[in-house]
Amino acid sequence: MIGTMEQLPSTEAAVTALRAIAAEYAREIEVTHDIGADQTSRRSAAGVGVTADPDGSLPHEAFAEFGGLPRVSVRLYPEDDALITVEGVEFADLPRDDVPAFLRSLFGGLAYVKARRFPPGYRLIVPLPGDRTYKEHLLMINLSPWLSGRVR
Template sequence: MERVHLPTTESAVVAIRDLAGEFGVRTTVTDDVGADQVSRRTSAALFTVFDPDGSLPHEAFVELAGSPCVSVRLSPEGDARITVDGVEFHDVPRDSVPGFLRSVYGGPARTEGRLFPPGQWLVVPLPVDETYRELIVDVGLTPWLARSAR
């Protein structure tokens, strides 16, 4: 399976909604549009809608209900922060978000633990030879994280 090209925040939101429908997961989307509304544009003047280059920045926050608890913050710069049961993955390319979520809901995502160095990691392999690993900071694993341990 190839990576899907998602040129806009809105196209990524549509892809997430389609994937959520496929897995029977409810979604809630919050959109922020305009330079004075998106989180990375804190220096924008009040009521400034467009960036200096004339573009209209769009940021979205998507919550996916159920187990695991997943949220996706899509930035106008083309990256995303995905949180799975409290484990945060920063700087995931927007084009990789559908594959990431498919791995979480479709099965290949797993937790791995080691004795040395000690720790548990959430490992999310994507279908295009790309893998994301993040340390699980919380000592107690959620039921979904514990169930996916290998």
């Protein structure tokens, strides 16, 4: 099955994995592609009309938005990393290979929000197989109804 713990060698393979996860969890998905050094977000200094990198490769970036709750978007970068945004909380610089496990944990109900009394604050925690977790701090003002429903 695409998107388990195997390597996702290209942006297109990662998009295929995202589509499979959307189907698995009965979610709509909308994907846009940016191809070329003049189109991708991290290569704004490439210049107008310059589509290839200096090594001759053609960078490919994709942005996917999932329907339903929680609101989730994924930006896949050509450098084999990703930015996942969950209800406005950004998880930056995730390895592309961790994206499928992250989404399965999130959509499977394993993600939760941990509240701290002192100093006061919240963290969105997404556990992955192999005792790995991703954690991001969030402010109380940013707690959406979905995030509030997962506070422990």
